Every structure is written in structure tokens, then in C-alpha cells.
Amino acid sequence: MPSLEALHRAGHALPLVVTQPDRPGHRRRLTRPPVKEAAARLGLEVIQPEKIRDAGALERIRAAAPELMVVVAYGQIIPRPLLDLPPRGVVNVHASLLPRWRGAAPVQHALLAGDEVTGVTIMRMDEQLDHGPVLARRELEVGPGEDAAQLTQRLALAGAELLVDTLEHLDEIEPVEQDHAAATPAPRLKREDGELDWSLPAAELVRRLRAYAPWPGVTLPWRGSRVKVLRAHAEPGSGEPGEVVGHRGDRLEVATGDGVLVLTEVQLPTRRPMPGRALLARDA
Numbered sequence: 001m002p003s004l005e006a007l008h009r010a011g012h013a014l015p016l017v018v019t020q021p022d023r024p025g026h027r028r029r030l031t032r033p034p035v036k037e038a039a040a041r042l043g044l045e046v047i048q049p050e051k052i053r054d055a056g057a058l059e060r061i062r063a064a065a066p067e068l069m070v071v072v073a074y075g076q077i078i079p080r081p082l083l084d085l086p087p088r089g090v091v092n093v094h095a096s097l098l099p100r101w102r103g104a105a106p107v108q109h110a111l112l113a114g115d116e117v118t119g120v121t122i123m124r125m126d127e128q129l130d131h132g133p134v135l136a137r138r139e140l141e142v143g144p145g146e147d148a149a150q151l152t153q154r155l156a157l158a159g160a161e162l163l164v165d166t167l168e169h170l171d172e173i174e175p176v177e178q179d180h181a182a183a184t185p186a187p188r189l190k191r192e193d194g195e196l197d198w199s200l201p202a203a204e205l206v207r208r209l210r211a212y213a214p215w216p217g218v219t220l221p222w223r224g225s226r227v228k229v230l231r232a233h234a235e236p237g238s239g240e241p242g243e244v245v246g247h248r249g250d251r252l253e254v255a256t257g258d259g260v261l262v263l264t265e266v267q268l269p270t271r272r273p274m275p276g277r278a279l280l281a282r283d284a
Helices: 002-009 034-042 055-064 106-112 148-168 202-211 278-283
Strands: 069-072 090-094 117-124 134-141 218-222 225-235 244-248 251-255 260-267
Touching: 002 034, 002 069, 002 148, 090 148, 106 117, 106 148, 106 202, 117 148, 134 148, 202 218, 202 225, 202 260, 260 278
Parallel strands: 069 090
Antiparallel strands: 090 117, 117 134, 218 225, 225 260, 244 251, 251 260
């Protein structure tokens, strides 16, 4: 969405916006993608094909006669007929410093790996995933305690700014081939990725908590059920994994495979968020 708005502010003609279909959201009501909302505010035409390869979608894009196409976190592979369509090619805004973290979840995997620096890349697209030559890159430091939602927003803003600058000088830029041997994968997350246990080190649990916010979130075993961890941090300490080793104020301190996880905000199934220590009151 920031890239779309930035292109509009920069005065680029945007004859057509392509985004995902409306999907069921809260209480199964159809929810419009944020890109569709932004396009509506800007008065731009939008199509929402189920598959970008559909003949109707290809024909509608062809009719728009794009000089250049920009792809940002679209979530589908762009087929060769579209890659060959615009005379100036297809560029992609990707939320990592390629070739590191190719795939659907680069921000999450950067946090899982404990990367202290990440960034955005503008690349020319080819038929392989995040494989094309690089036009521009910009580094960003990962903030202490920053989660995937916060980092994604910062990268989106940086990517939008870099995209506009790149397009302004596109004909002067010499694309640089990626070092494909250095590529690392960043596959799409699954719901079960967030189902963790106390045997992991506390620092690892915190990394996953940051990486999996807001989805799929992190849950841990608790008294025959599972508790969703909303806020927590790691501290030194020891005990059997899953053992409550302390509590004060709103904190609940639980031993892990290495160190202590300090729970400050949690949520039980069908319950509202509550302080970590409130778990003990529910056990009484």
C-alpha cells in the first residue's frame, strides 16, 4: 500500500491496480484488501482475479497497456506472458536484502535468525522466485524488540521511497546479478509454526514471539491447554522447562530449556488478554 500511494504522489499514471480478492474476515464478513482500500481512496481502477494466470485477468491487464509493472507482496508467481508485456519490464519491491531471504516471509525469517540488519530490494522480475537482477537496495537496522508487524511497516515505507527513486533513474541503472549461491529461503509461515513448547531456550521463544506477530502468534502448553503469549521477554534463570519459578507484579516467570521466559501479557482460549500472573489465579 505505501508503494501504491508513493507512486501516485510522484505523478505516475496508474491505469490499473491488481490485488487479491476480498476474503472472509471477522465473523466471516468479506474483508477488502488494504490495497483495494487505498486504490478506492485514490480513484484508481482495481481488479481482483482469483488467479493472475486467468485468461480474463491477462486480457484486462493487456488492455491497460502498461509501460512498466510494479509488483509488491502480491503472493502469486507472475507468468511469462505478463513479464513480457510491458516494454520497460516488471520490477518488484522485496522486503529483504536479496539474495538473503527469498520467499513469502522474509521479515519473519530475518527476525527468527536474529538478523540485526535487513532492508529492501528493488529487482527486475524473472520467472523464478525473487531471482532477478537487483536495481537498488537499502539497509535498515532491526530495532530492539521490534516485531514482524512493526518491521514490515518500516520496510514498506522504505521500499516505497526507494521504488520512486529507482523509477526516476531506471534507464541509468545497470542491473546487478544476484549471488545465487548465497540465497536463503523464507517460506510461507504455517499456523502450527507458532505451537511451541518450554524446552526451547527463552531467547529463541522471544525471537519467535517477535517473528510470529501478529500471525500465527505463539502458544505454549499450560495446565492441559495452551496459552497464547502476547508479551514476554527472556531473563537468566533455571528450572525444569514449564516450571513456574517466580512471580511479582503482573509477571509470571517460567523456566525454559535455557533461561526464564517472563510472561507479562497472555491470553487463554476464548478469554480476553490478561497479565501473565493472572494464570496462577485461574489455577487456584
